[in-house]
Amino acid sequence: MPIPTTELVIFDTTEAVRKDRSILKPAFELVSKFNGIQMPSYVGTQIENPAKGCVFMNWDSLAHHQAMMASPLYATLLEHLKPAYGGWSKMYHVIFNANPIALQQPVTEVLLLTIENPSNRTEVFDILTKISDSTKKMLVFGPSLEDKNVIIVVGGWKSVEAHWQMVAKPEPKAALERLYALANKDHLFHSALTSFTGK
Structure with a gap:
């Protein structure tokens, strides 16, 4: 698909x-x-x-x-x-880099990043790709079509606590610290989404 x-x-x-x-x-x-x-x-x-x-x-x-x-x-x-x-x-x-299955999870994390210096783009994408791969694409990302320096990240979690527990581990914590040194964290929030089929 x-x-x-x-x-x-x-x-x-x-x-x-x-x-x-x-x-x-x-x-x-x-x-x-x-x-x-x-x-x-x-x-x-x-x-x-x-x-x-x-x-x-x-x-x-x-x-x-x-x-x-x-x-x-x-x-x-x-x-x-x-x-x-x-x-x-x-x-x-x-x-996104893969289908956004995060939207179907109990809690969806939405993170908006802005890359201030375009020369950091490759490293930002490398970090996000590693995180996405490590979550089996439960976390996906991509540049906004309106502004390629605005990166939208969406992650799926069992709970808000599950998200914070994961990012407190040494490896993800170090990756995120580096990420936030390269890109501004404009928005980070969680939501329990309601789906509408339209029927």
Whole structure:
């Protein structure tokens, strides 16, 4: 199966969606009708700060998502999203190094890195590849299609504690210390995602 283009939206949540994610069901029912979407889609609020949320949608290609945004139905979709969106949002697109199975785990880690010095790119990718391989691709990464110096990392865990226990071990700890010396850690959060099939 080809690796999809993943859309990640980080947004300010409303109290309504923090209480009940099912208010987004009409939005995802509409999304599921678009050509090139790979359902399910995923929504979560940040465990560390529920005032922020995230949406993950997998598309056959960036062009499929752009076609949806150009569609007359896009205005209807935005109306369906309004009850959940508290104002600010930021959208990214990424093609991960493997299929993002992390989205199906009990807890999903989302890490955004910015490489300040492009000459560090190769080493950053080497470190992330080693970590990804050591987790059997439970952790995946890729550069944002909007800005190749913004790296999006997504990891799947049994719990938040399981993540922190793993990164406290000497080898991953040393790898991450080096990684954070080469790239700015812009965002790190966890979410227990809810999947929507659109049916």
